[in-house]
Structure formats: structure tokens, C-alpha cells
Amino acid sequence: MKKLSLLAALAAAAIAVPLSIGSSHREAPNISLDPAADNTDTYAFTAKDAPGALTVAANWIPGQVAANGPNFFRFDDRAAYYINIDNTGDGRADIRYRYTFKTKVNTSGYQHSVPQVTSLNDPDLKQREFYSVVRETHRRGKLRSSKRIGRRLRAAPSNVGSKTMPDYSRLANQAIRTLPGGVKVFVGQRDEAFFIDLGATFDSINLRVPPGNAGGGKDDFSGQNTNSVVMQIPERLVTKNRRAVSSPGAANAVVGVWASTERRKLEVTNLDFNRGRAPSREPRGRRGRRAPAFAGRRVRRAPAFVQVSRLANPLVNELFSPAAKKDLYNRTQPATDQRRFGKFVLKPELARFINDQFPAVNAPENNRTDLVQGLLQGLPGLNQHKGIKGPPAVDTMKLNLGTPPASGAENRFGVIGGDMAGFPNGRRLGDDIVDIELQLVAGFLKGNKVPLGDGVDQNDKPFLSTFPYLAAPTGGFESNPSDRFEPLHAPVPAGGGPVQQAPGGPLPLP
């Protein structure tokens, strides 16, 4: 037996050595995924039960499978999470809400929670996530004021399961707070609201039931969770003249919204160390801190934080920016989008790809000013800012706060379905982004109306009619991700006939 194990060890060594992974150099990971910082979805709409307010929901850490013990999901304590609002249309934030977190872990054990957690202050909840909110005002990109409007607020914990957290919704609702000025906030785990047949869409749009307008798609995000920040802000706190919006035509009606994440900047060479001092306390949540001078030499002034991710219109960076530019998109501001990314929207690779897969679609491939308008400038007379030299093309989620919410049922196609309160005039939770964007790229705004879609029409869970609107997350015990197929139904929008898919397209995925 001894001999056998020696032999085994030798054999293993033979594998190890020629491809050595010893300690001889520090093989730090080279990650491409950074879920704690990557923004995944941003929603901005006027809620039916809150007509005088802007409602925003922003998600991070997507696609969470609920049964993920012992590791549960939380925001990065050392990052700063932002909701940004541009009320002048120049692609620079005028109002910013900054969320920073502090997770306290009861050191008696590594467990997240034990039965039964009935309130956020329950000692059975071992891992507690606190956050604070700062409201900043900016003018032309410069910070004008900064005020902490909430501190030591509690985020709703991950839903561990029904034994530990028997009434999760009640527990989570305790995390809804109203801050000074009437700003309502909720932070915590929610059901993933995005719905898409991920497998089909990214398998070269391999539609299960072409052309995708009659159901039959697989909702690959069903049963999965995300971490969300939801806020409802009275209009007067976000418009450029600090007044409520009187009508859709009012000069203050349109605001641009996006979410972003920043992480602490770090100098490779630690200046405190070189001056023989202990490291200064970590600056938390402060901005514009000047880097200290070092040994009499001038050190470049640096912001204390660096933006690592941003997101406004769904899929814009994913579908339009080429791979080589995605990092650049994430560290730049919307104000420079026209210069940096305008050309990729004007001549979208995706249109060429769709034509390749579905020759009958015949999407225009060049000079797509209609897409620039629909996604980056806003639609004239609806959610467009005038600007000085024409409407600026900036990737913000432009919402006309004067547009009344849909009176009856919402149309999942939003504006192209005749429901002016939906995407791309803001984005509601139920807007069918994949179908809308496929149809937009196919040329809807140029009159080429093709009923393309992914066959998934709605979220697996109904949204709430009241704040925080996003559905409660699936519990760990109840976890059963991704088994929902959209039932087949009559084609919506009608017609289109069978769009034939070209066999084996040579183009790479967008």
C-alpha cells in the first residue's frame, strides 16, 4: 500500500513538474469576470403608484443561483456604487447617489445565518450588511455639493431558504426606508428581472420557434437572483430646475439615468511606506482626495476612485462595442460616447450578423442614424434633449418624467408597440429588451418591421405593484434555476411568416 501511494505521488509529480505550477512565481488570477462590480441592468421608469417620482433600479452580481452556500452574495465593502442622473443632456452626471457598504460578520462562526431570522436585527442573522447613501450634486462635471442622506441602513440579506428565513418577503420589506427629502430606498437581493433565451440568442440567434414571436423560448435567468439598489426620488430632486415636471413637453421633463461602480485607486508604490509611516487609514467613500506629495517631487493629482463599470441602455456595450473597446467603455463617461462609440452604432456588426443568419430580414447595415437616435439621442418629441449642436449622442437611459405610466396593461414592446411609457423612453421591468432591440436593429424605426424575438416574453416571477417592484428572490432551499419555457402562443406582433435561418453562419458572435 505504501509503495502504491509513493508510485501515485510520483506519477502526479510527473504531471506537476513539466508544467510546473510551483510557488516560483505568484500566479495571481487574471480575471475577466468581476460580478461584484459589473453593472448588469438599469431600469428607470415612472411607477404607477408614484407618478411624481423617478424610480430607478440597478443590478449587480447577476445570475445568482440561490443554492450557493456557504458563500452568499454581497456588495464589495470597498467599492462605491452609483446611481447617476443627467438632467441637462450632456452625458455628465448632475445628481449622483453613492452607496457604500460595510458587512459585519459575527465572528463566532462562518455561517451566514441560523433559524429563524425574522427581522433584520435578529441575532440569528450572522452576516449583516450596512450601507450609507450620499447625494452629490455636480455642475458641468464638477462636484458642487455632497451630503450624506442615510447611514447605517440595512440591506436585505440573501434568501437562504424557508427554514432559516420563513417569511422572507416580510424580512426584506424591513429594508425599505424613506430618507430625508422623501427618497425611498431598498438595497438587497432580488429576483433577476432580466429574461432572455441566453442559449438561443448567443448560439448565433438559434431561435427555438422562429422568428421568435410565438413563445417557445427558454428563460435562462428564471429562478436566479441578483443584488439590487432600488430608489424612488421625487422629481424636484432630479430635474434641472429643481421643480416637479408639469407636462411631457416641459423643459425639465427628460432625465438621463445610468448606474456605475467605482473602486479605490491604489498607488503601486505606497507613499506612506516610503516616508517611513504606517499606512494611513483607508479613505472610505471620499472623493477628490489629493495624492500626497512624495519626497518633494510633485505627484500627479489623482481621484481616489476609478470607475470600473457603467450601464444605461441594456446591451449597448455588449452588442455594439467591439471586444477591444469594452474596457474603455466601462471606464469612460457617457459624454464622450459619440466620439468613441458612435461609429459602432452607426454601422453595427449585429445588423450584418442578423442578415447573415436571416437573409430575409434585410436589416440596413450602414448609416444607422435611427439606432443612434433610438438608443443614444432619444426620440424627438419624446425623450430627446435639444443640446447646443443638436441632440448629444450619449448612452444614458433617457426618460421623459412627464410621460404618464401606461393606463392599462403595459405593452412589453414599449415605444415600438405603441406604449410610450416603455423602452427606450426609460426602461420598465417588464419591457422585452431582447425582442425590442432585435427589431430595432432589424430596422424598425426605418420602416423595416420584422417580428424577430427570442421567444421569451416575460419574467418567471410577477413583479410587485409596489416598491421595490422587483420580485423577492428565490430561496436557497427552493433553488431550481432555468427550467422555464415560454408557452407557445399566437405570434405577437403578428405575421412575419417563418423567417428562415441560413445554415451555419460564418460570422462570429457579436
Next chain:
Amino acid sequence: MTAHRTKPILKLGSIALAFVVVLATLALANRSSNPPSDPPGRQGADLGAPPRNTEEQVKSLQRQIRADPSDARGYAALGDAYLQRTRETGDFAFYTRAERSFREAFRRDPDSAQAIVGEATLALARHDFREGLRQGERALALEPETVRPYAAIVDGQVELGRYRGAARSLQEMVDRRPNLASYSRISYFRELNGDVPGAIEAMRLAVSAGGGTSENVAFVQTLLGDLQLDAGRVSRARRAYGEALTSEPAHLPARAGLARIDVARGNLESAARRLRQVSERLPLPIYLTPLAEIEIVRGNRAQANRDLELVRAQRRLLEAAGTRTDVDLALFEADHGDPRRAVRFARAVFASAPSVRSSDALGWALTRAGNPREGLRHARQALRLGSVDPSFHYHAGMAAKALGQRGTAARELRRTLSLNPSFSPLHARRARRSLADLP
């Protein structure tokens, strides 16, 4: 997120097979151009859903490649996933798969920057630092706005001893994207420069930033534990290792970390037990050598010899395969083998990667081979950044003692023991004795 699954890293049954595979691979010398037996897919990052775990990611990429075999990005992403699988399992067969995936990506797109970064990472893992650096720079030239090539560039520069260049690249990397990858590299750079508090600060940021997989988090939590231990904070180190094992219960470096805690607390029996478990799964010199040294201190010379014999067997295989050697093996030969062979190894290592670690190994090998004058010269080179690695100071002190430089020897040996009195059970004892012996 494979955290809840604890499994032996290399199952006994599969080892014989793996051995055959390795021999076959060596014999074929990379001539095969067959596609990976199970093909690949989409960039996970694109649509927001992170893979639940790497195994699942591999499967989804394979499905995607089957659907669209022309997808260069799919193959490159699959290669990346295989690299991550190696990290998670310690099974180096995944490197071969990664290599084949990258080659398939190049057949479809010769300028795939993602695949070039993958090849760079692979070259670095195989200690071909020049090639890793070259490939990293090529990827950056192709896509100057991206961040990932910087990781390969920084790692290459650090290992080649080009510290000024590394500092510049690293600053650019973290300015572009502060995350686990860049924070953890800053931590290592600060550590090399002797700034342990600064290294701890950066590693805390890395841990907090997390990553796409629990292995990545466990990896940086373990490094944080190592730093805390080197700073003399044993209970904080213990907590960091414990957290790493919560993230990833099978994480071997964290288990080896617990053994270091045992050594610091004087519990050699438990340390030996833990290291034996670790080295049974992954018999690498970095685990076997300290294990043997603990057995020597405990008086189990026979057991120590068996452990050392394993390392020697590795060295023989390595020589037979004509593969480049590394710092650990040179140090091993210097301490427990043939010092002249150690010098030969260390010179080769130093020629290919003139880092401070290589200087240290070469200096120690020379000292042990009876050439402390040259040995001390290299030991000083190893300390040129101001590193606070106790073994660097120990090697310098012993060289100085052999040269009869009493003052230097006393200073360096005292420094060694004040930095970490339990840096190695065997050498800490020798350092104390040598200090007492000084005339």
C-alpha cells in the same frame, strides 16, 4: 462556487492514466493539431451571467462551439476556462487542453488578443517568462485599450527582475481597472519591496473585490494569511486561512497555511499531518520540503528521507524531460541535495529569470557549494529591493558567517529571527545556533 464539493485533487485511479497521458504528450511534443475532444463558446462576460462554476462554464462553451465551430472567441474563452480548471484542480492535463483551445482560436483568428493573453498566461505558468511578456505585449499592441494583457506583462516583468517597468505597467493596470487581479499584484509588488503593511492593505482590497470564482477569492485570502503571518499576526492569519477554506474547502494552499500556523504555535505534529495531507494530493517541493524539514526537527529522519526522495524523483523526471527547472528545486538541492547541482540549477534559473528570488537561490546555492563570497554578492542582490523575506536574510547571514564577516552575519541573522522566528522550523533553529556560535 464549487466550494461545497470537497474532492481529492488527484484521484488515485486516474493517476496512472494521467501519467500515460503526460508521457504521450511529451513524446508527441505538441505536434497534435486535433481540436479539443470536447469543444467550446461564448464569452461569459458578454451578457452578464457569470458561470455558476468553471466546470459548467466549460460545458456551456463546448455547447456553443459545437453550434458555431467558426467562433474564435469561443475557443479562446474555453482555453481561459481550462486555465482556471488547472488552478482549481491542480490537474495539469487542463493546460494541454487550454493550449489546444488557443491554437484552435488562432486557426480562426490569428490575431485573437484573448487567445494571445491565454498563451501568455500559459507561458508564465510554465516559467517561460520572456515568452509570457512578449505575448502580453503583443496582445496589448493589438488592443491597446484593454486591461487583461497587463496582467501577463506585469507578471513577466516581475519575474524577469524588471521592477521599474513592472511598477509602471502595474500602475497603468490598476488605473484602468482596480480589481482582484490588479490589487493582488500590487500587494505582491509591495511585499517584494519590503512593505508588508502596504501589501496587506492591497490584499484586503483584493479579497473584498472578489472575483468570478471562489477559487480566486480563496487564493487571495490565503495570500492575505501568509502576509499576516509574516507580519507576526498569527490569529489574523488563522482567520484568513479559515475564510479561504470557507470559500473553497479543498483549497490546498490554505491548508498548507494552517500548517504554517501550527509551526508558528509550535505544534509540529499537527503541521506535519496537514502538510502530509496536502502533499499526498499535490506532491510539490513547496509542500514536501517543509514537511521533510519538520520531520527532521521532530527526529523522524527516515520519514524525512522518504519525503525528500520524492522531490529527488521529481528532479530526475524533470531532467529527463529536459524541462526548465525552478527556484524551489534549486533551493531544495542546496539544502538537501548536491550543492554543485544546485548551483547549476540556480544559474540556469537566474539566466532565464533574473528576479530577486533567483538571486537568492543562486546566492544560497553558491554559499552551500563553498563559495560564500559570490554567494553573499548574490544574497545582497536578492535584498536590493528591501525585501523582508526571512529566508533571504538568513541566506545572507549564513554567507557572511562563512566569510567570517561577523557584523553582517549577526545583523542578518537577528533580522531573520525578528521578522519571523518560525519562518522554517529547521532553518530558524539553525539561524539561532549560528547566531549563538558567532565568535
